[in-house]
Amino acid sequence: MKANILTHKPHAQPYWDARAAANFICGGTGTGLLLFAALDTARGGSFLVPGVVALAFIALGLSMVFLEIGRPERAPFVILRPGTSWMSREALTSMPLFGFGLLAILGSLPIGARFGIPVVPTAGVAALAGLVFLYCQSRMVSWGRGIPAWREPLSVPLMFTSGLSEGAGAMLIVTALVAEPALWVIAAAGVLVILRSLVWKRYLQRLHDGKVPEASIQALDKISVFVTLGGAALPIFLLVIAAVTIQSRAPAAALAGLCALGAGWLAKLVLITKAGVTQGFSLPVTPVRGGKFDAA
Amino acid sequence: MSRYVMIADLRRCVGCQTCTAACKQARGTPVGVQWRRVLDIEVGSYPEVQRVFVPVGCQHCGDPPCVWVCPTGASQQRSDGVVIVDYKRCIGCMYCSIACPYDARFRTLKAEFAFGDAPTEAEAVVFDPERVAVATKCDFCIDRVSAGVEKGLVAGKEPDATPVCVNSCISGALIFGDLEDSRSDVSRLIKENQTFRMHEEVGTDPGFYYIWDGAPAPMGASDEGEHTHA
Numbered sequence: 001m002k003a004n005i006l007t008h009k010p011h012a013q014p015y016w017d018a019r020a021a022a023n024f025i026c027g028g029t030g031t032g033l034l035l036f037a038a039l040d041t042a043r044g045g046s047f048l049v050p051g052v053v054a055l056a057f058i059a060l061g062l063s064m065v066f067l068e069i070g071r072p073e074r075a076p077f078v079i080l081r082p083g084t085s086w087m088s089r090e091a092l093t094s095m096p097l098f099g100f101g102l103l104a105i106l107g108s109l110p111i112g113a114r115f116g117i118p119v120v121p122t123a124g125v126a127a128l129a130g131l132v133f134l135y136c137q138s139r140m141v142s143w144g145r146g147i148p149a150w151r152e153p154l155s156v157p158l159m160f161t162s163g164l165s166e167g168a169g170a171m172l173i174v175t176a177l178v179a180e181p182a183l184w185v186i187a188a189a190g191v192l193v194i195l196r197s198l199v200w201k202r203y204l205q206r207l208h209d210g211k212v213p214e215a216s217i218q219a220l221d222k223i224s225v226f227v228t229l230g231g232a233a234l235p236i237f238l239l240v241i242a243a244v245t246i247q248s249r250a251p252a253a254a255l256a257g258l259c260a261l262g263a264g265w266l267a268k269l270v271l272i273t274k275a276g277v278t279q280g281f282s283l284p285v286t287p288v289r290g291g292k293f294d295a296a
Numbered sequence: 297m298s299r300y301v302m303i304a305d306l307r308r309c310v311g312c313q314t315c316t317a318a319c320k321q322a323r324g325t326p327v328g329v330q331w332r333r334v335l336d337i338e339v340g341s342y343p344e345v346q347r348v349f350v351p352v353g354c355q356h357c358g359d360p361p362c363v364w365v366c367p368t369g370a371s372q373q374r375s376d377g378v379v380i381v382d383y384k385r386c387i388g389c390m391y392c393s394i395a396c397p398y399d400a401r402f403r404t405l406k407a408e409f410a411f412g413d414a415p416t417e418a419e420a421v422v423f424d425p426e427r428v429a430v431a432t433k434c435d436f437c438i439d440r441v442s443a444g445v446e447k448g449l450v451a452g453k454e455p456d457a458t459p460v461c462v463n464s465c466i467s468g469a470l471i472f473g474d475l476e477d478s479r480s481d482v483s484r485l486i487k488e489n490q491t492f493r494m495h496e497e498v499g500t501d502p503g504f505y506y507i508w509d510g511a512p513a514p515m516g517a518s519d520e521g522e523h524t525h526a
Contacts, residue, residue, distance in 0.1 A: 008335040008350070015390035015403060070388020070403055070429030077368040077387055087367035087391055144394045145361040145498055278399060284492055286339050287306035287348050287508035 010213035010280035012273075013147060019068040021272035025166075025265045026061030027090075027137050028159065030054045031130035032167015033174070034101065036185060038120075038127035040171070041104075045182070047123050048108040050174045055101045057170075058133070062094060086143060090136035093129050101126035134163045141271075149216035149275045154203040159268070161196040165231075166264040168192050172257030181253040183243060189253075190239045193260050197232035200224070200267065211279075219274035223266055231263020298376040299358070299475040300436055300451060301482055301503040302462070303491075304351040308469035311336055311349030318464035322437070324422030326408040331400075331434035332461040350506070351461075351470060354379060354400040354434040355494060358501030362392035362401065371431070376474075377503055378438045386430035393431060397498045401433045436472070437461075452481060475503070 030053075037050035066072050082088040100122045107117035138159035144150030168189035175181045204224060207217050238256035242249045311334050319325065319332040335350040360379050363371045370386035373379050381392075393401040407428050409415045415423050437459035444457025451457045452473030462470040473482035485491075486505055493502040 008337050008352075013394060015393050065389070068389070070390075070405060071386065074368070074385070074387040077370075077385060078389070079367070081367050081369045084364040085367040085391075087365065087389065091367065140365075140391070143361065143365050143391075145500070146394055146397045146399070150394075151498075276394075279397060279495065281335055281337070281350065281352060281399075281494060283337060283339055283348065283350070284496075285490075285508050286346075287506070289307055289309070289346065289348065 008281040010215065010277050012215070013144075013276040013278055016272055016276060017068070018269065018273055019064040021269045022064040023061040024137055024141070024159065024268045024272060026057045026064070028134060028163025028264065028268065029166040029170050029261065030057030030059075030061065031097075031134040032164045033057065033170040034097075034123075034130040034167070035127045035164070036167055036171035036188070038104075038123040040175075040182065040185070041123045042120050043182070043184070045175075046108060047104050047119050049178055050171060051101060051105050051108065051123065051126075053170065053174055054130075054167075055098060055105070058094065058097065058130075062091075086136045086139040090133055090140065093133040093136055097126055097129035097133055099126075100129065134160060137163070144276070146278050147216075147276050148210065148212040148279050149207055149220070149271070149277065152203065152206055152210065152212070154199060154206055155271075158196070158199050158203050161192065161199050162264040162267060165189070165192040165196045165260050169235075169257035169260030169264070172253040173261070176250040176254035176257070180250055181242065186239050186243050186253055186256075189256065189260060190236055193232045193235050193263075196264070197228050200227050200231075213277040213279065216275040216277045219270050219277075223270050227263045227267050230259055231267070235259040297476055298451070299503065300356070300376050300378050300438075300441070300472065301475045301505060302356075302436070302459070303471040303482055303485055303505045303507060305469045305471070305485075305507040306348060306350065307507065307509070308467045309334065309349040309351060310467050310469075311347070312466055314464045314466055315351060315461035315470060318460045319434070321418070322422065322460040324419055324424065325402075325432070326404045327410060328408070329402040329404060329432065331402075331432070352398060352400075352494070353461075353504075354396075354436075355398050355500070355502035355504040356436060358503060359499065361395040361397075361500060365391045365395040367391065374438070376438075378436050379433075380435045380438060381431055381433060383424070383426040383430050383432070388430045390431055397495045397500060398502075401431045403429065403431055405429050441472075450480075 033050055034054035037047055037054055041047040066075055078091045079088050082092050104119050104123035104126055106112035107119040138156045141150050141159055142155050171185050172181050172189055235256035238252045242252035313334050315332050316330050325331055332353045335352055337348050337350055339348050340346055356379050360373055363373050368385050368387055370382045371392050388403055390403055409419050441451050441457050445451055449457035455463045458472055462472045471481050473480035475482055489507045491505045491507050493505055
């Protein structure tokens, strides 16, 4: 049903839909994965596959925004206000992210190695840019001053920890497909999904305690069990199995990664598309039309 | 330095929507877009219930979040406090709309007219293709106001230096002027009456004041916003 944006009652914001959510989903997953790929590369792993997947995720997210804006031909203008706009900062940060990320990928290939392109430092810079990119995305949501559920300050750590958790989940899946997930990734994923779950619980509590439209709270409450049990308890169980058993390490880690990934995607999708409810209008006083004589 | 603001006297607004119609006619906004609209809100609890008509639109905030979040610089705040959109620069991302606590911004992805795909004669006069697929909003008719001020007229006093919604208001409920001018109607009315601003807790310093209750207007007070409340 199309939202009635002319009403005085709280209503779903009509402009940022699943495409905008996809930018937060893919951007978080991609930058999180980029961080893990760079760290793994520093420990002797290959950057090629996780690096390519990470950049593909981020590019996919940005292209979703391109599809959503009203005037795509003016998209380059998006970088013009880095002084105040987190969206400009996000767009600008994507430049070193892709630049150094592509260099690191090139360095991972035989042709890049022939030219002596160093993988570890370039991947490291790309990962740092990725962290800044993720932070910009997290702050973007919190500047939704018209959306009480978004302007709650805990939306920043929620988006940030979710991105890192999704990245860890994606790293588990990618490495399980090509080799065996490293124990340090399994441990890091465990810490991150617990952290995200704690932030999620606290965030929801803050929404319940604050002046937030009921529709926002209901939408988030509905998925809370998936985010906490499906996105933390279940992956922790699977990660423990992956850590202690050699034979089932790869499938258990991949499944845990899938849970971490799915919970984050679900949380962001619902946060942007369902919980993005405006505060509407309310009067802090009770005006009397015609003055006090008329009202008496 | 000026700070243009608007006042809505909630004791006077009768909810006739003439301001809405005047704005639509003068600015040619598409179907479903109302830069100036009047909310019909029920307040109180039984048996003390009333309808209150509340004109809303862009509040031209002193600290406008829409301007801070805009990634292109299309949303701007003029030195007189009026928040405008440079339609040639806007990419239509609608981040400004997300940031606005007042539902004041609109986007229509294709040109829409009252009776189908083609504009009526009146719509064709004011149709601006630059306003398609970008964020649009009330700008206090600033071109009109500025032109009037350049001719030496006083903003909010003479119709040629006043937004069309204010000119059209049948009950004198909408008042416009310069808050920095202590002799202006808006300065005096804010000083002499109880006022509130919408969602002040968000900290945007809105430039739209609402007068409510207060002592009754003395007998014989003019209908030009000349309340002299005790």
